[in-house]
Amino acid sequence: MVLRKIVTILFNLPRSPFGRALDIMIGLLVIFVGYSLISWFTVKAKPSYAVFLPSGIDVIFSLKSLALDPDFWSTLASTFFRIMLSLCATILTGLIIGILLGAHGQIFARLRPAWDFLRSIPPSTLFPLIVLFFGIENQAKIITTFYFATLLYSFGVAEAARSAACNFGPFFRLVGVTRPDWYLRVLLPVVLLKSVSTLKLVVSLTVILMIVCEMFLGAVTGVGGAIMAEAEALRYSKLLALIAVAGFIGYGFNLLFQIIEDIARRRSQ
């Protein structure tokens, strides 16, 4: 009865962006915890596979010890810094390329097949090529994530700009709005609002790709590098704790952009 009451209250929460974010949070937690428990019991049922599997308590203690370790925070900060740098560069470049492409329909139509081809290549497969061009240091990691995220985002922006040009272009062209008004008051807000869902994908891609890139050579700091170091040292509870941290980063970003997307959707109707 009590459980039913709690569920009823949760399902009747007001549908504000935060209410929806709460729904997502609860939903994801249920899926995550449920999936983890099933996996855990499955693995534990076959002891031969569970030699290196630490207990959940060990992982939680490792998380606690990580939280108390100042080095961990600098590791996290360097990953966060790389992600933010790549994300900012992606948003800026994607907006400029996307709006220019969207505003010129013929160029967009010509580039679309090549764009689709590039999008179909898994980002990590081009990492060796990028290492070849930019080396194995920080630069290569940021460029890899930036390159693929920009590819995705600029295409999303171009589609949004194209639809804005079709929907609003004829009227504002007839009225003869000034060029700054057209770009800053019409096109840019439309594109920002309509490309939030793409931006959410871009953020996920950036987070995943950055942590994967950090696992490769040349990573002195960063969560990805730390995961590899713990794996090599066979400290599995700490390894799982770091993987959970990577998950939290992605989850946090996703939740933030989900709230932004909800607000954007409401304001663009």
Place this chain on the structure above:
Amino acid sequence: MMSDICLKLADLTHRYDSRDSPADERIFFNGFSATLRYGAVIGILGLNGSGKSTLLNLLTLKIKPTYGHIRWNRAFFSKGGGGIIIEQGIAPFLLPWLTGNMHRAMLDRSDLGPYIPECTDELLPFLTSLMHKPVFKLSGGERQTLALYLLFGLKWQVGIFDEPLSAIDGNRARTILVHLFAKHLREHPTKTVFMVSHRIDHLIYLCDEIWVLSSIGDIINVVPNPYHRTSGILLGELPEEFIGHLQTQML
């Protein structure tokens, strides 16, 4: 007096081909010709599928007629040319995240600016309240009202309105028709307007001439309107027999 002529339609015919079935081929307007002077207010009336949208697309030069030609006196439908088109829909040009005042500021800087508010005491309190809210907070009817208010403050010369009052409730639609549309056209007698509507009373009140698109034969019947806004007749007192006459013309 060539400069008085705003629009010439000559032998206008538009054919829609059907690749799948030649039986579905339709020919609209059957060589329709007309000459309009500046200040003409034309209503377009017809059942669904009678060619109203096709006619508007031809008038706004979005499509070319299969035969004949359409000649506007000036390039009204080029950038800042003085033509405006309000296509079917609630208020297609309003940006949901901007307030009415922000739209007004943007339109003020446009080629058809500066913006001169066009309003009467009957509408002023309602419109003032709309101008401060972001568009996404307005209902469909409020958006349409705001869009019309914004448009009537601009220096356009030719206006094409496709069901401009469709989302507005009866009383307010009448108020807008009388105190915004009719007042504006009285004060700017050279503005040319084409208005599509399914509301026959609105068209009779506002338009000098009604082009009725007949579903039989897809032709345009031009019906002169003796009961329009300058005849002194009130919107609620339009003669039933004239409304009936227009309805039979549509069939």
